[in-house]
Amino acid sequence: MSSGIVDLRSDTVTRPTPGMREAMARAEVGDDVLGEDPSVNALQERVAAMVGKNAALFVPSGTMANLLAAVSQTRPGDTLVLDESAHPFNFESGGLGMVAGVMTKTLRGMYGVLSPELVEQALVLHTDHHYSSTTLVSIENTTNRGGGAVYPVETVAAIGRVAHTHALRLHCDGARIFNACAAAGTHVRDYARHCDTLSFCFSKGLGAPVGSILTGDAETIDRAHRYRKMLGGGMRQAGILAAAALYALDHHLERLREDHERAKRFREALEGIPGITFPFPSPTNIVFLDVPDAPRCVAELKECGILAGPAGPNRIRVVFHLDIDDDGLERAIAGFRGTAARF
Template sequence: MTAPAPVDLRSDTVTRPTAAMRRAMAAAEVGDDVYGDDPTVLELERRIAAIAGFEAAVYVPSGTMGNQLAVRCHTGRGDEVLLDADSHIYVNEQGAVGALAGCLAHPIASERGAIAPAAIEAAVRDPSDDHVARVSLLCLENTHNRHGGSILPLETLTTIAAAARGRGLAVHLDGARLWNASVATGVAIRTWAAPVDSVMMCFSKGLGAPIGSVLAGRADFIRRARRVRKQWGGGMRQVGVLAAAALHALDHHVERLAEDHARAKRLAAGLGGEGVRVAEPETNIVMIELLAAPLDRGVLLAALERRGVRMGPSGPRRIRAITHLDVDDAGAERAIAAFRAALGEALAGGASPHPEHGPTTGRLLPSAGL
């Protein structure tokens, strides 16, 4: 008898295209996108620009590229970029603010992604002083990965962005999971994007497409971003087969994110136990903090893997579980049962791999940066 497929909660990036999405990809009309000839990509960019309320958009291979194009095109070399100290752009993009844009990243502590306007004011230096870096950009994130999929409230986002723009800074929003914030709150994407100068959104997370993100902003900004995309090797040819997956996701997978949010709440309610603290999720990310000293992250992840459930690390004493298109109600219940059994084994002192290694193979686990 074939064992059931693992319940994979490491990230919402592990989703596989549905049969209907594959049919849409196979039927896609294509052309050379570098020449601007791919009608499916053009339609996707047009739709996203309209959804976000911007003049234009550009399709890119990844959210990281979208974010870094925004940094590059909003700044000049030697400028300073303000970001949340726990943000994906600062923590999980390999120092690309410096490596690719030639800028200095200035991390600021936040309250669940909300940077205080006073902290922005304190960080902005006198632009007439030729001895200091020019502060030109603020980056925000919504929803916030490392804060457990937390939603930066619209009023808070608007206040922070106004404070930055009042000091002459551009504002970029890393909206890799902005779809989740929109569905959870009922607030339209264009309303979330209105206070900022650019937004990046992903298709390969909760929306279930195999690849791709989009950067939206003013027409002149997107023209610059398109040029740098080519310089960075991000210009793709007959990429309509991938854009078709994103278009299918826009039509069929956005509203269903509410199901992921409901399953995340069910997971959070069922995963609690001795030695752990589970945060109440706002969207589809569940954070599990290991409190008891004997609990070892590697032991717990290995015990889960043996029971057919995969979760991921998110810090030395924290585990992350993310619900998505490929996890149904039965999968969530399997994960809860496996976690309870694995937790008991880990508390009893089960055999431990090194906490920085994978559950069964000894390979290095990636940090939960996606």
Template sequence: MDTPVDLRSDTVTRPTDAMREAIAKAEVGDDVFGEDPTVNELQRRVAQMVNKEAALFVPSGTMANLLAIKAQAQPADTVILHVDSHPFNYESGGMAMIAGVMTKTLGGDYGILSPESVQSALCLNPDHHYSPTSLITIENTTNRGGGAIYPIETITEIGRIARENGLKLHCDGARIFNAVVESGVPVDGYASHCDTISFCFSKGLGTPVGSILAGPLETIDLAHRYRKMFGGGMRQAGILAAAALYALDNHVGRLKDDHRRAREFRTTLEGVDGIEFPLPSPTNIVYLKVRDAMEFIGHLAERGVLALPLSRSRVRFVFNLNVDDNGLERAIEAVRRAAHAVARKDSQRAQLS
């Protein structure tokens, strides 16, 4: 049987031979002593790319978000974020347990906050009955929102609201380069409106491990202390940083291929009975709405295609480095056949009842 076409996430990618070569050649040292030259080079390079004073390499996007929150909000402060955001849904409640913050969650199409809703959710009242807002976090692109890209005007406006009210703005840019290649807005363009920005190397960029948080020196210094406290200090992490540097040089432009495949997947399958596309798919993530997500992914798996059930009726497909045009064809065919298999079963059931 062929290797499965794995579309559950863009985190499932395995490093390419060339990336493994870069890893093998990495110069390393003890990064807890600040002596890993490859980590230092990565941090310098990213800080420069996003036009911030400093950057900190961390094991995961979850830790990057947690450090950004912990370093920019006091316990019992309120953090404003989208109800579909990653820290609120998928980070094990870390910001409650470790940063001790209150959350004010807001809605908004496709995981995107509107400046108006942010403005009206701010708590600026100095009365001690209240928990003051100190941080807003946004996600670009949005995961649960179908890979939606924040319009730069929206970020500009939210940044203005944050600045005018003495608040911080963090961007969870786990997939920021998907936004960059699709919108044409440079990464420092997005970052310029935010105090801190994080992104992941281990998603579309295809490295085995690692994310990064960038921002003002003082904030990153505090994040460095918390990284140590949370057990995230890594020693010869240059082998991971080398993969990240390789990815920045070689895997950013190709994200467009993932977007093209996601688009082709969608346009080819639109109109097939029994499936719907509940959200737009501007980047590499496609959601399908089906009657029974578990049944549907079972049919797909029988045909060598893996997708992720995210609710009773929603299945997620994420195009990634390990899925080529042949994988795309196999995925299209598997979805078609799965939809037919479900329809056949339904009509058999109807005849029996």
């Protein structure tokens, strides 16, 4: 932690560690728009193999990964099915409508986790020209606004079966897929094998400064590559960023469990305190709290150097990550206790 601030607003606020910065400084680079950056190529090959797909594309953000998944697997006017709390529907500036030109059908899953039955009921499959056909289903694992909920592998498999039975595609927004793996004791391939495309972020729990990756079959990733270029996401000597991502895969995967453990300790320490309730389970690194006046609570916490994310008039989100150690955890607990005492 620098400057004594405990920043729990998101796991995107991490700063590269000295080791990561060193790896970035040493990175071999080339022009990735020409396909000549050895570090980017190494990252894409490594991730494709890890996920069990035959291609991967390094992109600047999770937003772009989701957008490329949509635009590469739908036609304008098609319908995409996703949970109502899903990131691309709520927090990606309407790119699905503006860029992919798709309609969205939102469903209410449990903590953001869809069931195969809900998905099946929502599909529009007939060829009557009055209708927009569903061509893509998108799931989020772990869920952001659902409190870091984890999809059971069997649910992903069943949703995959529903999608594939009807010749639809399934995308997994796995921004925090390794948090799901750490919590469930699964491998990323356990989820990916049921999905046509799966993306994840290096710039969240993995602690890299920039970057996400979209994986899938070679043909889909080739289409995504074209759209990445179109959207201005072709980066030149991006190997500096790929080196950070490679470093993160080598050094920051195992430690995600520590974030989950701290999230659990944080919650346990505050459970039962008058004025604080927990709207969702918190199985991974994200904890939502309901309080009588969230903006006031967030402002008071800020005065003690604790930054938390307002998520509604009564809701606060805190996220544990690489830059929050045990000292940060204790300060966060004390800060919330002190604020709660004034409710």
